[in-house]
Amino acid sequence: MALTGLFLCLFLMVHLSANSILLLPESTARALYNSYSTTLRESLLVKIVAYVLYLSILLHVGYGLLITLANQRAKPKKYAVNTFGENSSWTSQNMGLLGTMVLLFLVVHLANFWARIKLGMGAGVGMDAQGHVDVYEVTYSLFQNLYFVVFYTLLMVPLGLHLHHGLKSAFMTLGFYHKKGLRVLAKVSLVYAAIMAIGFGIIPFIVYLK
Numbered sequence: 001m002a003l004t005g006l007f008l009c010l011f012l013m014v015h016l017s018a019n020s021i022l023l024l025p026e027s028t029a030r031a032l033y034n035s036y037s038t039t040l041r042e043s044l045l046v047k048i049v050a051y052v053l054y055l056s057i058l059l060h061v062g063y064g065l066l067i068t069l070a071n072q073r074a075k076p077k078k079y080a081v082n083t084f085g086e087n088s089s090w091t092s093q094n095m096g097l098l099g100t101m102v103l104l105f106l107v108v109h110l111a112n113f114w115a116r117i118k119l120g121m122g123a124g125v126g127m128d129a130q131g132h133v134d135v136y137e138v139t140y141s142l143f144q145n146l147y148f149v150v151f152y153t154l155l156m157v158p159l160g161l162h163l164h165h166g167l168k169s170a171f172m173t174l175g176f177y178h179k180k181g182l183r184v185l186a187k188v189s190l191v192y193a194a195i196m197a198i199g200f201g202i203i204p205f206i207v208y209l210k
């Protein structure tokens with residue numbers, strides 16, 4: 001869980017940087033976003049990394065499900081008194097629920113983009129002036145629909161909470177228990193999770209307003 005989770009955290013940083021291109025003026029953003037996306041799809045190295053990514057998602061989801069079910073079986077009755085913050089946070093006790101919400105987001109997201117662009121499913125995708133698949137257009141047309149904008153933005157709340165606890169606990173699972181270091185780690189996890197949730201959450205809104 002820790003290793004696949006950290007790899008997914010790294011992917012999200014790269015993915016957010018790439019998607020922030022969408023916020024540039026259209027004259028530069030369209031060509032840059034489309035050529036970046038084409039380079040990724042055509043590079044052998046990136047193709048291999050993409051398969052590692054898919055495998056990491058499957059392992060992370062599968063093992064997460066097993067752990068959540070095992071925890072429920074070990075403690076079928078809830079605590080009579082459960083004061084969050086005294087021993088563990090609400091987030092840490094609900095990682096399964098938060099992860100399921102992120103998974104729901106991912107299924108919709110992959111159907112919106114990945115299935116359309118990589119698998120050629122659904123409505124066809126046009127080309128830009130440079131002859132690249134117009135991924136920019138796919139994004140802009142999706143975020144003209146306010147339902148998708150709200151869905152993408154709202155689901156970044158569970159993503160942020162999941163990342164906040166997940167990043168900290170991944171380092172601890174791997175044996176990081178330095179007292180002062182843990183305080184720094186808690187702050188880094190908070191900043192990381194906030195940047196990811198706010199960053200991914202505002203892009204659809206800005207695109208909609210543009």
Ligand code: HEM
Pocket residue numbers: 012015019037038041050102106109113114117118135139152159199200201203204
């Ligand atoms: C503003 C929000 C987002 C936008 C505009 C966006 C855009 C895209 C696009 C355009 C693709 C297809 C890339 C291509 O094949 O050329 C893609 C793929 C993907 N996205 Fe996102 N994304 C967003 C947020 C997220 C988030 C929050 C996650 C994870 C929780 C995520 C996970 C993925 C994954 C796993 C893929 C497949 C990557 C691959 O096949 O290499 N995305 N996204």
